[in-house]
Amino acid sequence: MPVVLDKRTYYRTSEVYRLVGISRSTLFRWFKEGIASEPQYRDRRGWRLFTGAEVEGLRVLVNQVNRSDG
Numbered sequence: 001m002p003v004v005l006d007k008r009t010y011y012r013t014s015e016v017y018r019l020v021g022i023s024r025s026t027l028f029r030w031f032k033e034g035i036a037s038e039p040q041y042r043d044r045r046g047w048r049l050f051t052g053a054e055v056e057g058l059r060v061l062v063n064q065v066n067r068s069d070g
Helices: 013-020 024-033 052-062
Strands: 003-005 008-012 048-050
Touching (some): 008 013, 008 052, 013 048, 013 052, 048 052
Antiparallel strands (some): 003 008, 008 048
């Protein structure tokens, strides 16, 4: 369930990887490898909070098609 703070909606990590259709391990690997950027916000516990725009950016990344020159 999304979190609403100051009239803005944020999504937690578990919601994000389900929404964009990837696994949790893929999401964290993308952060580690610099493929995707860490979200800008965290809650008081340090949990990642993603904006709708960040979720959409990940969705675009998931749907990119890489050209293979092989």
